[in-house]
Amino acid sequence: MNTPVAVRPVIEARDVHKSFGQTPALRGASVAVSAGEILAIMGPSGSGKSTLLHCLAGIFGPDQGEVWFESRRLDTLDEAARTKLRRTAFGFVFQFGQLVPELTAADNVAMPLLLNRVRRRTAYQTAGTWLGKLGLGDKGGRRTGELSGGEAQRVAIARALALGPRVVFADEPTGSLDTLTGEKVMDLLVSLAREQGSTVVIVTHDARVAAYADRVVMVRDGLVSFDLGPEASAASAASAAPAALAAQAQAPAQAQAPRHAAKAAN
Amino acid sequence: MSVPLTLLGLLERQPSHGYDLKRDYDEFFGRGKQLPFGQVYATLGRLARDGRVEPGEAEPGDGPDRKRYAITDLGRAEVDSWLADPVEPEPHLQTVLFAKVMLALMLGKPAAAYLDRQRAAHLVRMRDLTELKRTGPLVDVMLADHALFHLEADLRWIDLTSARLTELAEAVHTR
Numbered sequence: 001m002n003t004p005v006a007v008r009p010v011i012e013a014r015d016v017h018k019s020f021g022q023t024p025a026l027r028g029a030s031v032a033v034s035a036g037e038i039l040a041i042m043g044p045s046g047s048g049k050s051t052l053l054h055c056l057a058g059i060f061g062p063d064q065g066e067v068w069f070e071s072r073r074l075d076t077l078d079e080a081a082r083t084k085l086r087r088t089a090f091g092f093v094f095q096f097g098q099l100v101p102e103l104t105a106a107d108n109v110a111m112p113l114l115l116n117r118v119r120r121r122t123a124y125q126t127a128g129t130w131l132g133k134l135g136l137g138d139k140g141g142r143r144t145g146e147l148s149g150g151e152a153q154r155v156a157i158a159r160a161l162a163l164g165p166r167v168v169f170a171d172e173p174t175g176s177l178d179t180l181t182g183e184k185v186m187d188l189l190v191s192l193a194r195e196q197g198s199t200v201v202i203v204t205h206d207a208r209v210a211a212y213a214d215r216v217v218m219v220r221d222g223l224v225s226f227d228l229g230p231e232a233s234a235a236s237a238a239s240a241a242p243a244a245l246a247a248q249a250q251a252p253a254q255a256q257a258p259r260h261a262a263k264a265a266n
Numbered sequence: 267m268s269v270p271l272t273l274l275g276l277l278e279r280q281p282s283h284g285y286d287l288k289r290d291y292d293e294f295f296g297r298g299k300q301l302p303f304g305q306v307y308a309t310l311g312r313l314a315r316d317g318r319v320e321p322g323e324a325e326p327g328d329g330p331d332r333k334r335y336a337i338t339d340l341g342r343a344e345v346d347s348w349l350a351d352p353v354e355p356e357p358h359l360q361t362v363l364f365a366k367v368m369l370a371l372m373l374g375k376p377a378a379a380y381l382d383r384q385r386a387a388h389l390v391r392m393r394d395l396t397e398l399k400r401t402g403p404l405v406d407v408m409l410a411d412h413a414l415f416h417l418e419a420d421l422r423w424i425d426l427t428s429a430r431l432t433e434l435a436e437a438v439h440t441r
Contacts, residue, residue: 044425187400207389207421208414211396216389228386 009068010035010199011167016055016065017222018048025051027222028065033167038190038200040213045205049219050171053203057090057169058082070166088116091160091168091198093189095175098156101145105131108144109159116163130158134188150181157189161198168193170202174209186212269301270309271348274318274341281322281336284310294405310335318344363420367427371438381428388417388424 009032018026025048033039033056043049054060055067058074067074069089074082092098099108109127114120131140134154144152153173160168173189174182190212193200202213210216218226269291276282276290284306292300313319318341322334337345363384370377395410395417402410427434 044429183399191400207392207418208396210389211392211414213393216393218385226382226386228389 008035009033010037010070011056011074011201012068013052013056013062014066014068016052016062016067018051018055018060018062024222026055026062026065029055029219029222029224030065031056031217031224031227033199033201035166035199036194036197037215038193038213039202040210040216041201041203041219042205042207042210042216043219047219048222049203049205052219052224053169053171053201056201057092057167058086087112088163089166091163091165093153093156093160093168093170093173095172096149096152099144099152099159102143104141105136105144105147105151105155105158106140108155109162112159112163126162127158130162131155133192134158148181149177150185153177153181153185154188157185157192161192161196164196165198167199167201170200172204172206173202174204174206179208182209268348269305270313271345273306273309274313274337275345275349277319277335277337278342278345281334283334287335313341317341363423363427367431367434368438371431371435377431377435378428381424381431385421385424385428388421392417392421 012030012032014030016026016029017024027048029048029052031039031041031052041049041052051060055062055075058067058069058077061075065075069085074085077085086092100111103111106124106127109130110120110123113123113126118126128137128140131137134157136151136154136158139147139151139155144155147155153176157173160170168189170189174185177185186209190200200213202209204210214230216226216228217224220226272291272295273287276287282290284303287310288301288303288306291306310319310321314321314335317338319335320338322336325332325334366380366384367377369375370380392414395414399407399410399414
């Protein structure tokens, strides 16, 4: 992996419980995300993975347990304070629906900046810069409703990153895209977030998407049941590239148990 | 990977010496597992015996690399039909996983933990291959993609099997 991961968590859920009516979605989920880390949360449908993301981002308040953001409790803040935090410190990329289709790409990217009282001129300059980084330098004037799915998702990434958020939350960011487009979107999201030091939390059911992360956790039955850290890769570093390719056919079958998996087995 | 057919395919581009064939094979198909010279010459010998290649006149000098080999019409036809035939979808890895799960269930060992370890191994491999894709040349990207799709298929099977373990254990024990 490219980025050394700091030890102190930037965001953390501690023993979080959350139910919807009679249905428990989280039953004591804990996860800590270090600054600059790219974390993937995987799990089957209904496992609680999206609920965990929403609790970490302060969109839902947990019924029980704590959520911490940079040494302060997030779950005990009132709604106004949480909204402010979401607007200033967090960026969001969802499967679809977060852009305003009638507005141009530049409007959409500039909007969160304008909401944060950035001057109009600066906001649009920043928007232009970010659209350029995402290969959309010539699409700033287009309505996002007219863009392709992959382009719209890149606008969403520009919008999420333009503010320089501490944490980017992405829920199935490639869910509506074909494989190649999805990979380009993931590559851009991960590279640009690393470049500016944003932490990223991605919810996905797709192992190919999770493979872009430094670390993978699995949510099952409302609990974080499985934690695969970056050190698990050290043994088969990508520097041994051709060997990694040649070994792929036999390796998984005879792979030794990584430390985290052994822990999960207990 | 079929070495004789791959060498035959390389010869269809142009007549070549064994050394050139080995170099091209290693560059495009070897991926960390180089072809020994001995195997190149043994393979060329068999292909010549079977009429798929034709050795040219021996050139002056020592060593086995004095001949340039050219593909024959028979060899060309064989490459064509090989390329046209889809490869048997090989379930070899899946059968190993399957055998382990079934045995674990039969022996009352923790199949779920085994599947978790297998999932971890797969995810680590997928992460390494993805990192490789982000930095490597396009040929490596394509090979990595092939590997990734296979690993992904295994993973989906692992997930499904994990979800069915109780059912499976009952099925195994009521036999």
